[in-house]
Amino acid sequence: MAKFGVGKTVESLGDYLREQRLAAKLSLRQLAEQAGVSNPYLSQIERGLRRPSAEVLQQLARALRVSAETLYVRAGILNLEDSEARSVELAVLADTGLTERQKQSLLDVYQSFRTANAAAPTHQGAPSNPNTDTTGG
Numbered sequence: 001m002a003k004f005g006v007g008k009t010v011e012s013l014g015d016y017l018r019e020q021r022l023a024a025k026l027s028l029r030q031l032a033e034q035a036g037v038s039n040p041y042l043s044q045i046e047r048g049l050r051r052p053s054a055e056v057l058q059q060l061a062r063a064l065r066v067s068a069e070t071l072y073v074r075a076g077i078l079n080l081e082d083s084e085a086r087s088v089e090l091a092v093l094a095d096t097g098l099t100e101r102q103k104q105s106l107l108d109v110y111q112s113f114r115t116a117n118a119a120a121p122t123h124q125g126a127p128s129n130p131n132t133d134t135t136g137g
Helices: 008-023 028-035 039-046 054-064 068-074 083-094 100-119
Strands: none
Touching: 008 039, 008 054, 008 068, 028 039, 028 054, 054 068, 054 100, 068 083, 083 100
16 A cells, blocks of 8 residues: 655654654653644654644644754754754744744745855845946946
8 A cells, every 4th residue: 555645754754753752652642632733633744644834843842852943854844954044944933923834935935045046156246236236327
């Protein structure tokens, strides 16, 4: 029987969560209760069938006494390679004034800008404001 998941990162997240839950000697039901999520939803996350929000990951991290940042990385929400980008991503994820959808949208736009800037050739000496005309014309 084929396993239908939402992505490799989510499957590894589910595996990691299961390992942490078992190491903490918690049943699926106990962890779900401590994290404030439903038992079936947690089961789907562990099996790689559902992608949890950053908020749910925070709740799970608290219940498992692990770093939320670790879960964000495992879920593919946070990039560990660039500390500057990571600090921006963490700030967005920690903002309680934003919805989960708004957080994900901001992270997507931020990452697309970084990717576009990395691919574009850099022009030293070019004005930082494209509306500023230094040629006088």
